[in-house]
Structure formats: structure tokens, C-alpha cells
Amino acid sequence: MSEKILNGVNVDAVDGLVKAIEEKPELAKCKFRLRNKWINGGHNHSIVGKFYAANQENSHLKTHELDADEPQMLAGEDIGANPVEHLLNALAACLTTTLVYHAAIRDIKIDELESELEGDLDLMGFLGLAKKAEVRRGYKEIRVKFKVKTDAENLERLRALSKLSPVFDVTSNGTNVDVQIERKP
Helix, strand or coil: CCEEEEEEEEEEHHHHHHHHHCCCCCHHEEEECEEEEEEEECEEEEEEEEEEECCEEEEEEEEEEEEEEHHHHHHCCCCCCCCCHHHHHHHHHHHHHHHHHHHHHHCCCCCCCEEEEEEEEEEHHHCCCCCCCCCCCCCCCCEEEEEECHHHHHHHHHHHCCCCCCCHHHHCCCCCCCHHHCCCC
């Protein structure tokens, strides 16, 4: 028997994952990790290698590395996308993956999918030049525009499926972030 593949997604594998989690809900608990090290100025480097899922430690097939910096006009060296651009990338990637996977398991064929994201940010907040109530430090608004090649009747279903994205949830509803700072010996 051959595997069902739709939109490049192994639907049988996703169905198997769903069934396993329905039988043992503790398998759904995950911890994703990233290690970051400051290099110089606005440049910092992150490494992604291990994560916890399915009641065990797991490793990616290869270590993933990301660089972040600021553009020159913001006193950086432009070695990588800046952190708020990384956030837009995380949102775009998660929305895209969510749409493709959920469309596949619902038999919605997608031939092409592209997105453009734009966010409004006021540096007055980041630079501490305004009170938080006056000017937000983060994005005030993010706009996401998808262009999808699929049957017209799928568009509303896809819009609803986009709400299942974990990064959409984080950016739309906020998440408690516990920051601890300790002295390094």
C-alpha cells in the first residue's frame, strides 16, 4: 500500500501521529530549544539542535544555525535579519506549514502558496524614548497577505485553518515569557 501524499505532506504519517496522541495525550507535550550567543554589536548567533517530543529527547537531522543583526542604518553590520524580521519569518513559516498540513489532512489541494508580511514598529518604544502606554516596544500591527493557487471554495476554509498556527497564537494572544539573568563566572 502506498502512502498518501498531498501538498508534499505524508498524510498517513500525520494521521498516525494524531492517532498516537489521541491514545496517549502526553505524547503531545514538546519543548523546543535554542542556544544563542552574542558576537558583537547587534550580531548574535543561535543554534538549534535538540528538542523534546513524544516523551523523549530528539535531535534534528542536522544542527540549524541562525544569525541576527541590525541593518547599518540601525547601527548594525547587517550580518543577518534583525530579530523582528526573524519573528515575521517565524510567523510566515508557521502559518504556511499550518495551512499546508491542515489542508492536506482535509483533502484540500494547494498548487502554490506565497505570503508577504509587513509589521509596524516604532523605535521610540524600543529606544525607551516613550512610555509603554504611549508607544509599544514591539509590533503594533502585522499584516499577512497570502496568495494561494487552489479551488475558490477552499479560501474560507484555509483562512479558518490559519488560526491553528502556534506562532499565530503566540503573536496574537501573547505568551508569558520568564526572563532570568544571572552573572556568568
